[in-house]
Structure formats: C-alpha cells, structure tokens
Amino acid sequence: MAADFLAKNTSVKRVWVSNPSWPNHKSVFNSAGLEVREYAYYDAENHTLDFDALINSLNEAQAGDVVLFHGCCHNPTGIDPTLEQWQTLAQLSVEKGWLPLFDFAYQGFARGLEEDAEGLRAFAAMHKELIVASSYSKNFGLYNERVGACTLVAADSETVDRAFSQMKAAIRANYSNPPAHGASVVATILSNDALRAIWEQELTDMRQRIQRMRQLFVNTLQEKGANRDFSFIIKQNGMFSFSGLTKEQVLRLREEFGVYAVASGRVNVAGMTPDNMAPLCEAIVAVL
Numbered sequence: 001m002a003a004d005f006l007a008k009n010t011s012v013k014r015v016w017v018s019n020p021s022w023p024n025h026k027s028v029f030n031s032a033g034l035e036v037r038e039y040a041y042y043d044a045e046n047h048t049l050d051f052d053a054l055i056n057s058l059n060e061a062q063a064g065d066v067v068l069f070h071g072c073c074h075n076p077t078g079i080d081p082t083l084e085q086w087q088t089l090a091q092l093s094v095e096k097g098w099l100p101l102f103d104f105a106y107q108g109f110a111r112g113l114e115e116d117a118e119g120l121r122a123f124a125a126m127h128k129e130l131i132v133a134s135s136y137s138k139n140f141g142l143y144n145e146r147v148g149a150c151t152l153v154a155a156d157s158e159t160v161d162r163a164f165s166q167m168k169a170a171i172r173a174n175y176s177n178p179p180a181h182g183a184s185v186v187a188t189i190l191s192n193d194a195l196r197a198i199w200e201q202e203l204t205d206m207r208q209r210i211q212r213m214r215q216l217f218v219n220t221l222q223e224k225g226a227n228r229d230f231s232f233i234i235k236q237n238g239m240f241s242f243s244g245l246t247k248e249q250v251l252r253l254r255e256e257f258g259v260y261a262v263a264s265g266r267v268n269v270a271g272m273t274p275d276n277m278a279p280l281c282e283a284i285v286a287v288l
Helices: 002-009 024-031 051-058 083-096 115-126 157-174 181-190 193-223 231-235 247-257 274-287
Strands: 014-019 035-040 066-070 099-104 130-135 148-153 240-242 266-268
Touching (some): 002 024, 002 130, 002 148, 002 157, 014 024, 024 035, 035 051, 083 115, 148 157, 181 193, 193 274, 247 274
Parallel strands (some): 066 099
Antiparallel strands (some): 130 148, 240 266
C-alpha cells in the first residue's frame, strides 16, 4: 500500500533498495510504476555490513527519492546497522531530502521490541516525514492472517488528514477491506496487560531459541570438520542467515542430501533444531 500511495499521490519516482534485499521488494515497487535502484549493503568477503559502500552509493540518491531500510533483522543478510550508523544515515537522509520507508517485519527478533526500534527512532527524531510498513506475521505467529500496518508520519495534521484520505482511497481500490480476525487477535493481546506480558515473554523465548540455534550451528559445523570460519553467523540477527554458501553448493545440498536453502545461500535458522543439526552440518561440510 505504501508503494501504491507513493506512486499515485506524490511526486516520488524512484525507490532505493539494498543489495541484497527481500526479492519481492523490487516487484512491489516496479508494479506500482516506480523505478528501483540499488544501494550497496553487504561485504561478502568479510560477512559484514559495508557501511562505506552503502554511504557512497546512497550519495547518488536525489532529494525526493524514497530510501527503503529494513527496521531490523535485515533480510536476507541478518546484518543490521549499529545505532551510530543509524544516526549517520538519519542525518544524511535529512541533509539529502530523502523520504525514508521502513520495512519492519521482524521487530523483537534481533535484540528486543524496544531495542529493535532504535534505528526507526533515530530517523523519527530528525525527520518530519517517513513511512513505516509493519508486519505482525512473524512476531505474533499469524502469517496467514495478513496482519500489519502502514504508518504515515507527517509534519502537520493537515498533511496527515490528506494522506490518510488518499491511503484509504488506495486501499479501497486494492483490497477494499482487510481480514479482521488476525487484527482482532493482535488488538486483544496489545490492549490487555496480562496477555501482552505473555506474548512478550514468548517472543523473547523464540528470539533466544534462534540465538541458541545460531551458536549450535556454528559449533556443530566446527565439530564436523568445516574448513572455514562460520562464526560470523552468531553476529547476525533474526530468522535467517546469509551462510556464504554458493549456488552450486546449495544445489548439491538439495540433490545429494535433501537439504534445502535459497540459491543465495540464505538459510532458515528458525527451522534448525538440536535433532536435525548434526545431519544438516554434515551435509554442509560435505559440499564445502
């Protein structure tokens, strides 16, 4: 909806997306008629955020361009900016006149609900206008319910009212009315202190479980004789990991061992368990 709103009701023509990013980002903006450009993000050799290259490539973004940021748990790399880097980006965004758009699909899965919002808050403290696309599919376990929110932040109430009216018109022409069940579940939980506390603890438990699986994954790879250092995986956030496996290695995993990963080398850490860890790591070591 943010893409449709921007394309139909603003002068925005271009959107900048990280390379790599969630593959559907390009399709969403292209389908709305917007040009998609990429900015550098990942240092494949060192398995880190290439912040210098990110800044250099975004220096090409013009005033009025939209720059898409992952609020936390960057998909697919799992690598997020530090608070200092977020603040640098927010300041540059103000100076350059960009419109920030946050894809916030994994709040709570990196370090915590509050901590995961620090990048967004850094931008909100400096920017008069920004857009946040939030999803509750993962952190509420309601993937098939399509629960989320598009939040428009504007400089004044008149602009907010106008933008809200335009957004409602775009929604009416798109899906008309959202499903109510999932939204009702989320509203019930967030408006009840006891239920919210239970949900927050469950989210904490899931986040900590994923972190344990990352550590076990790295340890087991080492135990099984991996000839490279995978310790960078421990530093990544969220449900996914950019493993460093090549497309050819991923294909061998699939054909020879029945182990599935995305061609880019992204693996689903949330799908790992203590029971499947040994055969998984043995298969990976075999294709290295």
